[in-house]
Amino acid sequence: MTPTDAAHLKTLEDRLLWLSHWMIHHANHIRPKEDGIKVGGHQASSASMVSIMTALYFSALKPADRVAVKPHASPIFHAMQYLMGNQTLDKMKNFRGFGGVQSYPSRTKDVDDVDYSTGSVGLGVAITAFGSIVQDYISAKSWGNDLTLGRNVALVGDAELDEGNVYEALQEGWKNDLRNCWWIIDYNRQSLDGVVREGLFERIEKIFEAFGWNVIRVKYGALQRAAFLEAGGEALRAWIDACPNQQYSALTYQGGAVWRKRLMDDLGDQGAVTALIEKRSDDDLAALMENLGGNCVSTMADVFASVTDDRPTCFLAYTIKGWGTPIAGHKDNHGGLMTKNQMADWQKRMGVPDGEEWDKFATVADTAGLQNFLDKTPFFAEGLRRYSDDVLPVPAIALSSDREISTQMAFGKILDDLSKGDSDLAERIVTMSPDVTGTTNLGPWVNRRKLFARKAQADAFIEHRIPSTAKWEFTPDGQHIELGIAEMNLFLLLGAAGLSHSLFGKRLIPIGTLYDPFVVRGLDALNYACYQDARFMVVGTPSGVTLAPEGGAHQSIGTPLIGMSQDGLAAFEPAFADELATIMEWAFGYLQRDGAGDPDERTWLRDETGGSVYLRLSTNPVEQPGKRPDEDWRQGAIDGAYWLRKPGPNCEVVIAYQGAIAPEAIRAAGAIAEHRRDIGVLAVTSADRLNAGWTAAQRARAHGQFEAMSHVERLMQTLPRHCKLVTVIDGHPATLSWLGSVHGHQTIPLGVEHFGQTGTINDLYRHFGIEADSIIGKINGLTPGRSMAVSRNEPQ
Structure with missing residues (x-):
């Protein structure tokens, strides 16, 4: 590095330190407040990172590199983007305000060049390892071998290393021969509530080394x-x-x-x-x-330049929290702010004239020289680095199912059919699973499309000619990534792969499978992936108490509600194989959409925006409906519901079901049809989409679009007011209980509210009152004097 370049780095360090702190000060002490609440902004946590980030972005990085910025260093990042012309002054002045610079870097809500969103500590660290794995996956393929490899870099707060998912990612990285990954630890030894324990990092350092990382201590400036x-x-x-x-x-x-x-x-x-x-x-x-080393911009630049291999590297950069400011070192400075008097004194020390606080080059003597340095900085030379890729055509997906088949088996057959073809879509599918590949019916796909590894690995069972249904052949051409038992890793990998079109310019169609009850074990990472607008399909299977012999620990209850509440995720729970095939064909297109956010007035869903998809499937074989007399059900299955049995004009009862409980609802409807008038059966495939369309239509009407009507409102608009609804699901009853509010019908919700136990499916259905006789019993209770029953063996 030349002395001139070193001088420019020092100037940039000062400018970034000032602009980031002034932005926070302006939000808290100058901008008018409506509610009088502290805005916040982490001045001290930004200050400890300023030298590291200056050296990294203006000396070490190349355009192909991707960075996850420590959440509390967001002000430094945005100040940097402001200097480079990628962030506006108006948004800087509105830091943490509505429509302004976000509290933490956000791919979807900030206008500047955010690679990975951060905010939930630890997740932004770990996703960089999976980003590197995805980059290797793409570059190993014939359609991706022109990819320029870059480093995936995480800027890490030392307290983030308390998060367990960081160590799960280290282990997965070692198994997948991780490379081109840097983690730069801001070792300021202070967390939110105190000071980091003595000697802690000596133990953490040994963990990194055990997993093959190069560890570089940067202690002295x-x-x-x-x-x-x-x-x-x-x-x-x-x-x-x-x-x-x-x-x-x-x-x-x-x-x-x-x-x-x-x-x-x-x-x-x-x-x-x-x-x-x-x-x-x-x-x-x-x-x-x-x-200290981490507060010396020239030291950090030299250390970064010294690493020329692709080995994963951890930089332990010693820093002072609040470095360069009046609050440096104070144990309460994590969320603390400089007072107005402190800021006034510091402004004089920094040499910033009054009225020039937002001036990018205030205090800079050689503005032309600095601008020339910025113009030549490699990382920013290509402008914003948001890429795109062509939309992949979706082949027709049809399934000739057996008389009885579970949705999980149907899912496996659909993927197996795709694996036999040569479509562009099939070529870009990458599947992944946390050690449950075989039991979630990915086996046929993997046997045909193989497992991914950067170097080919032989299957000893094949070599020794030992019969096995699993042909575990690892190859660079493989399209399945096998993970250990860590659901957080699954969702982080889905998140990284689901951003491949934007990060690397190569579209992937990621599909992850896991046992449905363990969705909750990775829920933070699932939410994080959706927050970044990553595009993927996650399949939770088996689900519910239909996984009867496994007991309560393996039986999911609340996952349908998670599917409904999770933004960016369209949740489905089909009952039949043809529904699943229709939904998956739609979903492969939905994953690739990036259109306007305006609602479709047919459903009031923002389908052109696209998103990810969650399928809740079951191992319980269900008798299939055979060839349907009409095709109306197809669009209904995508929109969220259709009439399996249309109600008559004097309908007294409608049974609405979702998922594998369908046979019980159908059997109950058949038994009471002679005693109740015009009974209807509503097949719900997505309570999520039904509810989203309904609430959106209500908002539209509140804003004067009085003609707005959602899909579920149209489905139920002809039901008489005296009609009763019975809803049933192998999951929490709240999933469907809101249906009565659509047009004001009395509703009896049935479902599972407590942990299950072992037994047969029939045992558990009876125990929870979701089998046909219980449904009938609830209907009998609606009008005393009428009763009917059904035998499970009685043909309907």
């Missing part, structure tokens, strides 16, 4: 390294190494005079050491002691 070469320097270095974290933080906050006294008290009059200390003013001594 240029000033400190120069001082160590002076007479008495080794004694000073030994004192720094021995000083506890809390003491170092407290001394930093108190400043140069206190530093001087403490050093003299501890080291005594040792001639050379005393001379080293005495030759420096209080300000110079404070600058020396606070010149």
Whole structure:
């Protein structure tokens, strides 16, 4: 690095430190407040990262690199993008306000060049490892071998290493031969509530090394390294190494005079050491002691430049939280803010004239030289790095099912049929599963399309000619990524693969399978993937108490409600194989959409926006409906519901069901048809889409679009007011209980509200009151004097 470039980096460091802190100060102390509540903004956590980020972005990174920024360093990131012309002044002034710069970097809500959203600590760290794996997956394929490989970089707060998902990702990275991944740890030794324990990172460092990472400690800045070469320097270095974290933080906050006294008290009059200390003013001594490696931009630039291989690397960068500001080192500074007086004094020290606080080049003497340096910075040379890829045509998906088949088996058959073809879509499908590939019916697909590894690996069972249904052949051409038992990793990998079209310019169709009850084990990462607008299909199977012999731990209850509440995820629970085939054909197109967010006035759903898809499937074989007399059900299955049995004009009861409980609802309807008039059976395939369309239509009417009517409102508009609804699902009854509110019908919701137990499916259906006789019993209770029953063996 030339002296001129080093000088420009130092200037940028000062500019970013000022702009980020002024943005936070403006939001909290200058911008008018409507509610008087603190806006916040993490000045201290930004300050500790400013040198690292300056060196990284303006010296080390290339356009192909991707970065996940520590959530609390968001102000530094946005100040940087503002300098580069990628962020607007209006949004900077509206930091943490409606429509302004987001609290934490967001791919979908910020206008600047965010690679990975961050905010839920730990997840932004781990996704970079999976981004690197996805990059390797793409580059190993014939259609992706022109990809320029970059590094996936995480800027990590040291307290984020408390998150367990970080270590799950380390293990998965080792298994998948991780490379081109950097984690840069802001080791300021302070968290939200205190100071990091002594010696903790020595143990964490061993974990990184055990998984094959290169660990580089960046402890001393240029000033400190120069001082160590002076007479008495080794004694000073030994004192720094021995000083506890809390003491170092407290001394930093108190400043140069206190530093001087403490050093003299501890080291005594040792001639050379005393001379080293005495030759420096209080300000110079404070600058020396606070010149840790992570707060020295030239040191960080040199360290980054020294790494030329693709081995995963962890940089442990020692920093001062709040470095360069009046609140540096104070243990309460995590969410603390400089006061108006502190900011005024600091502004004078920084040399920023009044009225020029937002000026990009305030205090810069050589503006032309700095602008020329910025223009030539490699990382920003290509402009915004949001890519796209062509939409893949979706082949027709049809399924000639057996007389009885479960939706899980149908899913396996659909993928197997795709695996036999040569469509572009099939070529871009990548499946993944946390050690349940075979039991979620991915086996046939994997046997044909193989497993992915950067280097081919033989299957010993094939070599020894031992019969096995699983042909586990690992190859660079493979299209399945096998994961360990960690659902967080599954959703992080789905998230990274679901952004491949934008991050790498190569579209993937990621499909992940897991046991439905364990969706909740990865829920934070699922929400994180959806927040980034990643596009994927997740299949939860088996589900509900139909997984009867496994007991309550393996039986899901609340996942239908998760599907309804999760933004960015369209949730379906089909009962029949033909429904599933129709939904999957639609879903492969839905995953690729990136259109306007305006609602479709037919359904009031924002389908052109696209999103991810969740399928809740079952292992319970269900008798199929055979060839349907009309095709209206197809669109209804996509929209969320259709009439399996249309109600008559004097309908007294409608049974609405979702999923594998369908035979019980159908059997109950058949038994009461002679006693109840014009009974209807509503086949719900997606309570999520029905509810979303209904609430959207209500909002539209509230805004004057009085003709707005959702799909579920049209389906139920002819039902008489005296008609009763009985809803039933192998899941929480609240999933469907809202249906009565659509047009004000009395509703009896049936479902599962408590942990299950082992037994047969019939045992558990009876126990929870969701089998045909229980449905009938509830209907009998609607009008005393009428009763009917059905035998499970009685043909209907």
